[in-house]
Amino acid sequence: xxxxxxxxxxxxxxxxxxxxxxxxxxxxxxxxxxxxxxxxxxxxxxxxxxxxxxxxxxxxxxxxxxxxxxxxxxxxxxxxxxxxxxxxxxxxxxxxxxxxxxxxxxxxxxxxxxxxxxxxxxxxxxxxxxxxxxxxxxxxxxxxxx
Amino acid sequence: xxxxxxxxxxxxxxxxxxxxxxxxxxxxxxxxxxxxxxxxxxxxxxxxxxxxxxxxxxxxxxxxxxxxxxxxxxxxxxxxxxxxxxxxxxxxxxxxxxxxxxxxxxxxxxxxxxxxxxxxxxxxxxxxxxxxxxxx
Numbered sequence: 001x002x003x004x005x006x007x008x009x010x011x012x013x014x015x016x017x018x019x020x021x022x023x024x025x026x027x028x029x030x031x032x033x034x035x036x037x038x039x040x041x042x043x044x045x046x047x048x049x050x051x052x053x054x055x056x057x058x059x060x061x062x063x064x065x066x067x068x069x070x071x072x073x074x075x076x077x078x079x080x081x082x083x084x085x086x087x088x089x090x091x092x093x094x095x096x097x098x099x100x101x102x103x104x105x106x107x108x109x110x111x112x113x114x115x116x117x118x119x120x121x122x123x124x125x126x127x128x129x130x131x132x133x134x135x136x137x138x139x140x141x142x143x144x145x146x
Numbered sequence: 147x148x149x150x151x152x153x154x155x156x157x158x159x160x161x162x163x164x165x166x167x168x169x170x171x172x173x174x175x176x177x178x179x180x181x182x183x184x185x186x187x188x189x190x191x192x193x194x195x196x197x198x199x200x201x202x203x204x205x206x207x208x209x210x211x212x213x214x215x216x217x218x219x220x221x222x223x224x225x226x227x228x229x230x231x232x233x234x235x236x237x238x239x240x241x242x243x244x245x246x247x248x249x250x251x252x253x254x255x256x257x258x259x260x261x262x263x264x265x266x267x268x269x270x271x272x273x274x275x276x277x278x279x280x281x282x
Contacts, residue, residue, distance in 0.1 A: 026177065029172045029175075029177065030207030030208050031163060031207075032207075032211055032214070033215075034218075034220075036220075055207075055210045055220055055223050056207040059177065059203050063178060063179075084203070084230050085229065086228060086230065087206060087228055087230070088225070088226065089226050091223060091224055091226075094221050094223075
């Protein structure tokens with residue numbers, strides 16, 4: 001892959017509207033059984049506008065920006081050789097149903113290690129007012145050719 | 147609300163998850179990650195894997211859950227990170243048992259760092275699995 005893409009910032013991905021049923025579906029999938037993940041009234045009683053997404057839900061929004069990176073011919077990443085190395089989320093607040101989220105990816109580093117490449121990117125996710133919600137950071141390991 | 151009092155080394159949550167192939171299909175649909183290594187044995191074998199694997203992000207997702215339940219509010223999670231070090235192989239018949247132990251690693255002004263030990267078949271599958279949480 002191309003080490004020159006370090007520092008590259010992609011255009012914001014299309015906005016993602018967080019649906020209540022999507023939050024419930026994702027919560028079930030990660031065994032999140034707290035009523036505030038499923039019941040809008042319980043969420044409101046806890047001070048949220050609507051059902052609250054589990055901590056790893058931002059991956060769904062971040063994924064759209066990773067798709068931009070993987071599809072960039074100049075990045076030269078063979079997605080069939082990509083393995084997820086690490087993942088981090090840094091939150092300003094949890095995602096709730098009704099949020100309209102926009103994610104923007106920046107490539108923070110590209111490193112080479114023993115024939116493999118490691119590309120780290122940060123996707124900053126903001127709401128419709130432009131306020132920061134969460135930053136999702138991923139390192140993808142691109143395995144070298146044998 | 148009362149601030150929680152915790153000390154370094156306290157186990158604040160523990161849970162065992164039984165993942166099955168159904169869990170993987172459900173997560174694929176919920177997350178949009180339809181990589182066939184997470185539901186097709188033939189495909190997994192073709193790419194050199196021992197079998198169908200759980201999505202790393204599913205393992206990361208369930209691993210946070212005991213801590214979120216302990217906190218009672220996902221808004222108290224300030225930061226969550228993991229390194230994917232070993233795959234979780236999900237047998238078609240028996241599934242896989244993933245065990246999570248959450249222990250206090252650091253207590254400071256911000257709150258605490260909770261360190262997760264996440265194991266499958268007696269081996270850890272996540273490295274540096276840590277949540278920064280507020281204890282207010």
